[in-house]
Amino acid sequence: MGTHVIKMPDIGEGIAEVELSQWHVKVGDLVVEDQVLADVMTDKAMVDIPSPVNGKVIALGGQPGEVMAVGSVLISIEVEGAGNLKESAAPVPVKEAPVAPKVEAAVESKPAATAAPRPAAVCQGPMVAREADERPLASPAVRKHALDLGIQLRLVRGSGPAGRVLHEDLEAYVAQGQSNASAPAAAAYAQRNDEEQIQVIGMRRKIAQRMQDATQRAAHFSYVEEIDVTAIEELRAHLNEKHGASRGKLTLLPFLVRALVVALRDFPQMNARYDDEAQVITRLGAVHVGVATQSDVGLMVPVVRHAEARSLWDSAAEISRLANAARNGKASRDELSGSTITLTSLGALGGIVSTPVLNLPEVAIVGVNKIVERPMVVKGQVVIRKMMNLSSSFDHRVVDGMDAALFIQAIRGLLEQPATLFVE
Structure with missing residues (x-):
C-alpha cells in the first residue's frame, strides 16, 4: 500500500491562501477518482477539490474555517501500490462552485415569475446516519430537487457510485415517508430547549x-x-x-x-x-x-x-x-x-x-x-x-x-x- 498526499492547490490569480470551507469525507472513508473531497473558499469563488485517485482517507489536513496556505497538506489517501509516498502536484483539477465573487445586499432578483414558497417535507423516509455537517454526494439538479421538496439531503440514502444521491433516491425517500404518514406526530406545543450553533465559514x-x-x-x-x-x-x-x-x-x-x-x-x-x-x-x-x-x-x-x-x-x-x-x-x-x-x-x-x-x-x-x-x-x-x-x-x-x-x-x-x- 502507498500514501497519496494531496496539497492545497494553486488556484491562480496570485492567491497565497484559501479557507477550508467544508469536508465531504472523513478519516476511514473510501473515495473514488473525481469524488469531491472538500470545498475551499478564495476571495472570489468557492472551489471543489476532487480526488485524483481511488483509496481510503487516512488523514485530514485542516478543520472547516481554517485558512490554509497554498501547498500545505490537505488530505492523505491510502492507495494500492508500492509503499512510497506520492504527492499530487498543484494545481489539482478543480471545479468552480456557484458562488459569486462579490456579495451584495441580501435581496433577490428573479427574472422570471416569483417562485412559490418551498414546501416543507411533510414525510420522511428511513434516515441515514451522517454527521450534521457532512455533505452527501449529489448533482446540482438533485440538490435543487431536494430543496424544492424540503428534504435534508444528508438524511437520504444514496444508491449511486460512492453513495451519490440520485433523483430516484429522493422519490423513494418521499414514498417511504408517505407510507408512514399515519404515524402519530410529536405534540405541536411541546416545549423545546434545543440549541444549534452554526460556524460562520465559507x-x-x-x-x-x-x-x-x-x-x-x-x-x-x-x-x-x-x-x-x-x-x-x-x-x-x-x-x-x-x-x-x-x-x-x-x-x-x-x-x-x-x-x-x-x-x-x-x-x-x-x-x-x-x-x-x-x-x-x-x-x-x-x-x-x-x-x-x-x-x-x-x-x-x-x-x-x-x-x-x-x-x-x-x-x-x-x-x-x-x-x-x-x-x-x-x-x-x-x-x-x-x-x-x-x-x-x-x-x-x-x-x-x-x-x-x-x-x-x-x-x-x-x-x-x-x-x-x-x-x-x-x-x-x-x-x-x-x-x-x-x-x-x-x-x-x-x-x-x-x-x-x-x-x-x-x-x-x-x-x-x-x-x-x-x-x-
Missing part, C-alpha cells in the same frame, strides 16, 4: 465580511421614491401578448435596466467605482448592470454587460441566461464580476421599503419593491393604479443627496412615461 463568512466592509467603508444613505407603473405594466402585457411566443416573455427587469441606461446619460457619477485607498473615482461609459440573484449557496450577482447596447428582449434573454447559470452553478467568474451599478429586487416579496447595501466599489444600488394596487388621485378622480417603490442606496462620499434624488426622479419619469425609454 460563503456565509464572505457575505459577513463584505457586508461589514461595505457598511464600514462607505457612507451609505438611502432614497425612496414611489412610482406609478400602470402604463409600463400595460406596455409589458401588450408586448408579451404580441411577441411573447416568438421573442420570449418580458418581466419588469429589462425595462428597469433600460431606464438605468437612459438615466445614466445625465447622471454619469452613478455609474462609477470609487477606489477609496487611491482616492480616485472612475466613471465608466459602459453600463454593466449587476442583477442580484439568489442561489442555493447564497446571493450571487451575475452581470449584464454593455446594457447600453441591448434591446429589451436582448436584456431579458441575458438576465434569464445568467440567472439560470448562477443557480445551476454554471456561471463563470467573468459573468459574476465587473458590474458598475447593481439592480436588486425581491419581486412580489419586495415589501414597501428596503435599504440595500452597496456593492463596493460601486457607488449606487437600485432596489425594487413590490407592485401593489392602490387608490390614487389622478386629475381630481380617485382611480386604481399600480404603484411601486424604488429603495436605492448611494455612497455619500461620492454622490450628493440632490443628485441621488434627481437620478431616481429621472428613472421615475422614464417608467411612468415608457415611450421616453425609446426616444433618442
